[in-house]
Amino acid sequence: xxxxxxxxxxxxxxxxxxxxxxxxxxxxxxxxxxxxxxxxxxxxxxxxxxxxxxxxxxxxxxxxxxxxxxxxxxxxxxxxxxxxxxxxxxxxxxxxxxxxxxxxxxxxxxxxxxxxxxxxxxxxxxxxxxxxxxxxxxxxxxxxxxxxxxxxxxxxxxxxxxxxxxxxxxxxxxxxxxxxxxxxxxxxxxxxxxxxxxxxxxxxxxxxxxxxxxxxxxxxxxxxxxxxxxxxxxxxxxxxxxxxxxxxxxxxxxxxxxxxxxxxxxxxxxxxxxxxxxx
Amino acid sequence: xxxxxxxxxxxxxxxxxxxxxxxxxxxxxxxxxxxxxxxxxxxxxxxxxxxxxxxxxxxxxxxxxxxxxxxxxxxxxxxxxxxxxxxxxxxxxxxxxxxxxxxxxxxxxxxxxxxxxxxxxxxxxxxxxxxxxxxxxxxxxxxxxxxxxxxxxxxxxxxxxxxxxxxxxxxxxxxxxxxxxxxxxxxxxxxxxxxxxxxxxxxxxxxxxxxxxxxxxxxxxxxxxxxxxxxxxxxxxxxxxxxxxxxxxxxxxxxxxxxxxxxxxxxxxxxxxxxxxxxxxxxxxxxxxxxxxxxxxxxxxxxxxxxxxxxxxxxxxxxxxxxxxxxx
Numbered sequence: 001x002x003x004x005x006x007x008x009x010x011x012x013x014x015x016x017x018x019x020x021x022x023x024x025x026x027x028x029x030x031x032x033x034x035x036x037x038x039x040x041x042x043x044x045x046x047x048x049x050x051x052x053x054x055x056x057x058x059x060x061x062x063x064x065x066x067x068x069x070x071x072x073x074x075x076x077x078x079x080x081x082x083x084x085x086x087x088x089x090x091x092x093x094x095x096x097x098x099x100x101x102x103x104x105x106x107x108x109x110x111x112x113x114x115x116x117x118x119x120x121x122x123x124x125x126x127x128x129x130x131x132x133x134x135x136x137x138x139x140x141x142x143x144x145x146x147x148x149x150x151x152x153x154x155x156x157x158x159x160x161x162x163x164x165x166x167x168x169x170x171x172x173x174x175x176x177x178x179x180x181x182x183x184x185x186x187x188x189x190x191x192x193x194x195x196x197x198x199x200x201x202x203x204x205x206x207x208x209x210x211x212x213x214x215x216x217x218x219x220x221x222x223x224x225x226x227x228x229x230x231x232x233x234x235x236x237x238x239x240x241x242x243x244x245x246x247x248x249x250x251x252x253x254x255x256x257x258x259x260x261x262x263x264x265x266x267x268x269x270x271x272x273x274x275x276x277x278x279x
Numbered sequence: 280x281x282x283x284x285x286x287x288x289x290x291x292x293x294x295x296x297x298x299x300x301x302x303x304x305x306x307x308x309x310x311x312x313x314x315x316x317x318x319x320x321x322x323x324x325x326x327x328x329x330x331x332x333x334x335x336x337x338x339x340x341x342x343x344x345x346x347x348x349x350x351x352x353x354x355x356x357x358x359x360x361x362x363x364x365x366x367x368x369x370x371x372x373x374x375x376x377x378x379x380x381x382x383x384x385x386x387x388x389x390x391x392x393x394x395x396x397x398x399x400x401x402x403x404x405x406x407x408x409x410x411x412x413x414x415x416x417x418x419x420x421x422x423x424x425x426x427x428x429x430x431x432x433x434x435x436x437x438x439x440x441x442x443x444x445x446x447x448x449x450x451x452x453x454x455x456x457x458x459x460x461x462x463x464x465x466x467x468x469x470x471x472x473x474x475x476x477x478x479x480x481x482x483x484x485x486x487x488x489x490x491x492x493x494x495x496x497x498x499x500x501x502x503x504x505x506x507x508x509x510x511x512x513x514x515x516x517x518x519x520x521x522x523x524x525x526x527x528x529x530x531x532x533x534x535x536x537x538x539x540x541x542x543x544x545x546x547x548x549x550x551x552x553x554x555x556x557x558x559x560x561x562x563x564x565x566x567x568x569x570x571x572x573x574x575x576x577x578x579x580x581x582x583x584x585x586x587x588x589x590x591x592x593x594x595x596x597x598x599x600x601x602x603x604x605x606x607x
Contacts, residue, residue: 003406007509011403015414018400021477022421025432028443032435040435044446086318093315105316112327113531114586116538118562119579122572123330126350152326154320184311203333213425215541216563230427244435251428262423263416273489 003223033249040244043200055249059236062246067225068232069254075143075228076211079150083158083207084200086151091162092188096174107164111158117216141223149217154207161206165272166192202272204211205265212258229254331583338576347572348552360577371565376559377553382537383556385468389475390532394525396476397483402517405491422481430545433474437461447455462547467555475542479535483528490524491517526597534586558582 032040033055035048052273059065075244090109094102128139173195174187182190193200218230233254235249291296337350346353365483366372400418404411421429436443445458459471494517540559543551549568551560562582566575 004507014399014403018396019417020412022418024443025429025436025477026420028436029428029432040331041441043450044441044443051531062470070581086322089315090319093312097312099312102312105320108328109319111587111590112323114538114583114590115327116536116559116562116579116586117540118538118566119334119557119576119583120327120330121563122566122575124326126347127325127330127333139342150324152322155322159319209423209425213427213541215427215544220567230425233427233431234432244441247431248435251431255424255428258425259420259423262419266416266419270485270489273486274492 026090027249028261029252029255032245033252035245036241037245040079040248041242046207055243055245056253058243059250059253062243063232063235063250065229065232065250065253068227068229071143071222071226072212072254073229075146075150076208077212078143078147079154080204080207082147083151083154084204087155087162087203088188088193088200090159091166092192094159094163095166096171096184096192106160109159112152121216121220124217128221139223143226144178144220146218146226146228149221150211150214150264151207153214154203154210158203158207161203162196162199165196169195198268199272201265201268205262205269209258209262304396312600334576335580337573338580340573342571342573342576344570347570350572356573359579360573362575364577365378366580371574374556375561375565377556378556381468381554381556382558385472385475385555386533386536387473389479389536392476393479393483393532393536394529396480397485398487398521400480400484401491404488405517418484419481421478422485424478425571426478426541426559427545429478430474430542431478433470433557434462434546437470463552465554467547467552471543471555471557472558474546475536475539478542479532486524486528487521490521494520506534530593534590537586 007219031046031048034051034053035045036052036054039049074267090105093099094106125140128145132138132140137144139148169192174182174191177187178184178193213230215230218228222228222231233247233250236243236250337353339357340346340350340353341356341359342350342353345411363371364375367376404415432471435441439445439458439460442461444461445455448454449458454543459466459562461467498516498520499530500513502516507515538559539557540563543557543560544563547555547560550564551557558578562575562578568570
């Protein structure tokens with residue numbers, strides 16, 4: 001049965017307006033990144049007076065963007081891998097075993113989502129400094145400290161989603177594997193993980209985006225050599241000039257990997273959420 | 280005879296035991312779940328719980344820049360930091376209260392709009408039409424963009440002299456007498472709200488979309504046979520079926536928006552304008568700019584207590600609803 005005209009028209013109008021709202025900044029980012037400097041310092045222009053790729057060349061020398069890029073890649077990549085592996089173990093334990101303290105664990109992990117980041121910024125900073133002084137392990141200012149921090153940011157949500165996802169994998173499958181002589185870890189990696197791949201991909205995407213986009217801890221816990229993109233982009237505005245065209249070009253460059261990855265994997269994200277978060 | 284039959288019956292599963300079947304050899308593996316949880320536990324302890332305890336301890340200390348290198352030696356100040364924070368007649372407390380009220384208002388508006396837009400978009404896109412896949416991908420772009428890249432673009436759009444917003448509102452539509460300031464003064468609240476909704480609604484869209492996939496198609500078919508139109512189906516089937524999803528969604532959105540630091544920080548820098556002085560940035564400023572970490576910690580603890588209370592009340596209310604709707 002075809003929907004009535006009132007529905008079709010409301011849908012058309014709503015979706016058109018929303019598309020405009022969503023795309024406006026994207027248009028500004030792309031078009032401004034191709035403008036000569038005179039175009040972005042004067043009155044706003046919808047169309048560039050002359051197209052130029054100059055900003056895309058200059059961004060690499062105005063600030064050490066390549067280094068920030070590599071730092072971000074290492075930090076976000078390592079945080080993602082660790083976070084996903086740890087979340088898989090935890091979620092498997094919660095989903096497949098009954099044990100004392102299970103509820104306490106899930107509630108505690110989930111409630112860390114509620115903590116304002118600002119509450120543990122300074123304590124964590126002091127803790128890292130103290131651990132560094134006591135053991136010589138440099139956590140503060142190093143990539144390792146940032147990796148450690150970021151992986152715990154995405155961990156609670158990942159565990160939570162994976163529990164739901166693992167629950168939706170029929171228990172009989174891994175029990176059969178156990179009966180056939182697989183160890184519990186064998187059952188996890190041969191049966192549950194493959195069956196839950198969409199959920200795991202979804203969680204990985206989420207973890208990567210969280211780490212790639214974080215600003216607060218990155219600005220306090222990094223130094224010149226470990227700075228990530230989140231902080232590095234601030235280098236394009238000096239006291240006298242703001243190179244808006246370069247800022248836009250750099251923003252676009254740092255966005256492309258995450259947006260592309262996200263759009264490629266978004267199907268998994270929806271399926272992952274369906275099985276995990278929504279239950 | 281009768282007793283024998285009764286004995287032969289399978290043992291009744293104890294009430295509340297859930298649907299899990301007891302598995303053979305479970306006792307032997309009793310240590311395994313703890314082993315599996317260990318990495319997560321250690322990390323949560325190290326990065327969340329221990330710092331939280333340190334933060335609580337710090338809130339009872341007179342922790343200024345003189346003691347920060349060796350914070351353990353800072354003198355105790357009892358409840359002084361808390362007293363300063365909630366003394367709403369004095370400047371520090373007054374500013375905190377103001378910031379708190381701004382944050383509450385902002386969060387409610389932002390969450391409401393995100394939910395509304397996200398739900399509407401998901402419902403409108405529930406049925407297949409040409410271009411739906413493309414549109415869905417486009418709608419997720421704000422969510423996928425890194426915060427600083429997206430927000431910095433908005434900063435550019437809100438510029439006084441060369442921004443798109445003033446160009447459209449003033450130069451092209453002549454709606455304002457002179458170009459407005461968006462990143463300072465009262466307008467900053469709306470600027471922040473716009474950015475927050477732009478960035479936040481796709482998450483609601485994602486979750487609601489996922490929730491819609493769980494509604495059986497037969498419900499709609501049955502309703503259509505009974506003569507229910509699209510709007511009636513929306514009101515009678517779609518929205519009620521989403522209520523559980525919405526409960527989780529609204530809570531998560533609330534907590535994320537309330538605690539958001541990245542958006543206001545990139546939009547305004549270290550000191551937000553008064554009209555958009557969200558609590559995270561306010562506490563950051565109280566701690567790192569005025570160098571009074573004790574007071575900053577006390578404010579953080581108060582904020583945490585508030586969020587715990589809100590979450591507790593919210594969960595109690597929603598679980599009561601859930602129970603009563605199940606009983607019906």
